[in-house]
Amino acid sequence: MSQLRNTSMNFSGRQQRMWRRNQNTVSFASATVLGPVTHTVLIALMIAVLGLIYLTQVTKTSLYGYKIDDRQTRLDGLLADKQNLEVENARLQALERVKNSSVAASMETPKTVDYATN
Numbered sequence: 798m799s800q801l802r803n804t805s806m807n808f809s810g811r812q813q814r815m816w817r818r819n820q821n822t823v824s825f826a827s828a829t830v831l832g833p834v835t836h837t838v839l840i841a842l843m844i845a846v847l848g849l850i851y852l853t854q855v856t857k858t859s860l861y862g863y864k865i866d867d868r869q870t871r872l873d874g875l876l877a878d879k880q881n882l883e884v885e886n887a888r889l890q891a892l893e894r895v896k897n898s899s900v901a902a903s904m905e906t907p908k909t910v911d912y913a914t915n
Contacts, residue, residue: 831839895901
């Protein structure tokens with residue numbers, strides 16, 4: 798047992814870390830180091846890209862709003878036309894009923910017609 802302890806103590810600190818369970822065995826160190834100006838520029842670019850994405854989403858939403866308003870206006874116009882046609886249909890049917898009714902058939906045409914004047 799003492800031999801195992803002695804051999805484990807001979808390893809350097811990195812090698813001892815390597816043998817622990819559930820630990821990373823490789824550490825990554827980047828060769829490039831970014832300065833504070835580069836970090837600021839990268840953050841500004843990310844904010845600009847997110848802003849553009851947001852603007853495209855808002856533009857799509859407003860475009861759908863315009864389409865809905867246009868179709869609603871067309872629908873209102875068609876409903877008004879339908880109501881006018883229903884009124885016209887009722888008026889024309891009423892004239893036909895009056896002409897063909899038994900009361901209108903029993904009426905006589907007047908002999909003379911007088912008009913009132915001022």
